[in-house]
Amino acid sequence: MDIQEYMQTLGRQARAASRQLASASTAAKNAALCAMAASIRDRREELLAANARDVEEARAAGLEPAMIDRLTLNAKGIEAMAQGLEQVAALPDPVGEITDVKRRPSGIQVGKMRVPLGVIGIIYEARPNVTADAAALCLKSGNAAILRGGKEALHCNQAIAACVRAGLAAAGLPESAVQVVETTDRAAVGQLITMPEFVDVIVPRGGKGLIERISREARVPVIKHLDGNCHVYVETEADPAKVVPIVENAKTQRYGTCNTAESLLVDRAVAARFLPEIARMLATKEVEMRGCNESLAILREAAIPGARLVAATEQDWSEEYLAPIIAIKVVSGIDEAIAHINTYSSGHTEAIITENYTRAMRFLREVDSASVMVNASTRFADGFEYGLGAEIGISTDKIHARGPVGLEGLTSQKWIVFGNGETRR
C-alpha cells in the first residue's frame, strides 16, 4: 500500500464528509451517537475478542504493564464508552450559534456564527476508549475526524470504528465522517500532519517526545500541551484551613495527571508557619521534597519524621515529575511568585491560596497560564470539572484554545452579515 496515496484518500473523503457534517442537523448527529452506543453494546463480544488479540500481541512484544493496562478493555470499559457517546449526544450543539449581531452605521447587521473547524486529525496512544470519545466530540462539533491510535490497539480500534460507521449509517450521515487509520506504518502520521488541503487541525496526545516531533513537523495547526508543571503558591494571607487540603489534593490525589501540582511556592512571611505542616502531610504520603536552601533549613529545623528532603537544582523548577516528588521554593512575595511561575511554568495550571482580594486578582490577571485559580486545587483543570461535558485534550498554546478543549474548542466563529442591499461608500 502506498501510504501517501492511502492517507490522501482518507483526507479527501474526510473533506467531503466535513461539508455534509457542517450542515447536519443536531438530531441526526445525536441519533448517530446513540446508534454508535447501541452498536458498541451489541458488539461487545467482538470488541472484547479484538482487544484480547491486541493485548496478547502486546504481551508477546514485551509491552510495559502500565501500557498493557491502558490497552485492556473489559465489559465495564465498553459500557463506559457507550455511556460516553450518549453523554456527548446530551450536550448542547455548539454549531450554528449566532452571537454579537450589531447594526452598523452602513445599515448592515454584523455578527458571528459558530462553525466546525472542518477535518480534525487525532493522534493518540494505545487507548481504545479514546477512539470512541474523539469520534463523538468531533462528530457533535460538526467535524470530520481521522483517528490514528497507537498501533498496539489496532484490532480493537478497527472494531470500534465499525460500530462508529454503523451509527453514522443508521443516522444517514456519511461513514467517512470518522475514519480510523488502518495501517500501523509510522509514515501515516507524517502524511496526516502535512496535508493542509485535507486536515484543518491536529490534536496529538501522548508522550512529550511524540508531541514535540509532531509540532515541529506539522504543516497544519496543532492543539496540544507538552507539560504540566503546575504551581501552588501559599501567599502571606493564606487561610490556614485551606493550605494543607489544597496542597494535598493538588499534589497527592493522583501523581500521574497533567494537572497535578509539581511545584510549591511559599511566601517567606508564612514559610515557617506553613512549611512544616505541609511537610508532615507530604511525609505521611512519602512524597520527596526538593527544596531551596531556605525551605530546607526550615524543614530540617522542624525535624519531621519520615520527611525525604533533597536540595533542589535549577532543573527542578521546570520539572514535571508525574511522581511523588515536589519542588519547594520560598519566595519574597507575589512579585517573585508570579515571575517564577511565568519563567518556569509550562503554562498549564497555577493556584494561589490567599484571603487577600487585591493579590488574588493580581495573580488571576498576571499569571500567564491556561488555567489560573484562587483557593482551589489545580486538579480541577479538566473538561468535566469545568462543565465542558468532555474534553479532547488540554491546550497550553496561546492562540485559539487554552486549557481544556471541549466541543467549543473544536469550532471557530465566522462573520455573518445580514444586509438589505447595502453597498459600501
Add this chain to the structure above:
Amino acid sequence: MDIQEYMQTLGRQARAASRQLASASTAAKNAALCAMAASIRDRREELLAANARDVEEARAAGLEPAMIDRLTLNAKGIEAMAQGLEQVAALPDPVGEITDVKRRPSGIQVGKMRVPLGVIGIIYEARPNVTADAAALCLKSGNAAILRGGKEALHCNQAIAACVRAGLAAAGLPESAVQVVETTDRAAVGQLITMPEFVDVIVPRGGKGLIERISREARVPVIKHLDGNCHVYVETEADPAKVVPIVENAKTQRYGTCNTAESLLVDRAVAARFLPEIARMLATKEVEMRGCNESLAILREAAIPGARLVAATEQDWSEEYLAPIIAIKVVSGIDEAIAHINTYSSGHTEAIITENYTRAMRFLREVDSASVMVNASTRFADGFEYGLGAEIGISTDKIHARGPVGLEGLTSQKWIVFGNGETRR
C-alpha cells in the same frame, strides 16, 4: 552584526516587556497612544525628511511607481497616522474582560478572562503607516510587538519608532514594548518566525509569495490570508433592485482590494434576466467578463456594446484578479453555488443576493468562508465596517481568528477559577 543574536535580543526584550504590558492599566496604554500621536505631530518635519530619503533611494533603486506611491508619506498622511493612534486609544480595552463565570457542582466558579497573546511579530510591506497602526493595535491589546517593515521604508520606520518609544516612555511603559527591526537583512525574518520562545504569533502582510514562504517556514502560529477570491451569487429570488448595485459595488468600487468580488455566480433560472443587465454595467466600466459557455451564450445573444467577453478556463474559478476582470458562471441552484464556492473560494468573503429566507440561511451556514453575507457587498468585509475600530489584517485561517482581525483577535481567553478551598474528589 550577528542577526540571530540581534533578533534574539529583540525577542528577549519583547518577552520581558510583554509581562509588564499584560498588567498595564488601560489609562497608561491610552496615555502612551496619545503621547505617540503628539510626538508624531511634533516630529512631522523629521518624519517627512526620513521618508524623502527612503523615496529617493527607492527611486534610485528603480522601485515600481505603485510601490513608491505606498511608500510616500505627506503631511496629510502623518496627521492620519496620529489620528489613527488616538482612535485606537478611544477603543475599549479588551484585556481583563471576564465572561461566562458559572458555578460548578464542586463549588468552584469557572469563567474566562481575556488576555494578550504575548509577543506579536508583524512582517509587512514598505508602508510607513502600518508601523504606527500595528504598534497601536498591539499595545492596546496588551501585546509587545516586533515590527519588520519593508526595507525601502527603513528610515521612516525608524523615525516613527522613535515617536512610539517617546510615547511609551511618557506613559511609563517599557520602550521595548514596540521594537522596529533595524536591519534590512532578510535573515531577520527567518529568525523572527522561528523563535517560539520569544514570539507567540506572526502576522504577515504583503504579497502571496512572501506569506506562503513565511507560513511554510514559521515555527510559531501565523495569522494570515493569502487570496481574496470573493463570490457574489445571484439566486433565483434575488431582488432585481439589489442585483446590479451589489455586483457593481463588490466588483468595481476598488479593483485592488482583497474583499473585491472576483467571481459571479448566477442561477440558471434567472441568468437570462440578470446577466445582460449586469454585463451592461460591467461593459460601461470596461470590466472583462470571463464566462462559462452558458453565460457567454446569453451575453452574446444580448449583444451588449463594448462588452469584453472571454471564455473562462478552469483556472479562472480560482483566480484573484485584482483587476477589472470577473469570472462568471451559471449554476443550477444553491447546491451547485455552495459547492462551487467551497471548492474554488479562498475562504475570504462570499455574498448571496436573495429574498428567500431558507436559502439565505443555508448560504450563511454552509458556505465555509471567513465572512458570509446576505444582500450586501463583499466590500464590507473590513475591520472598520464591522465595528472593530481597526484591523491588523484579515485571516482566512480556520483556527483562532477568521476574517478581519482587530484588538480581540490579538487576545485569547484563559480559564479562571474562583474557589473557596475546594479540592477534587
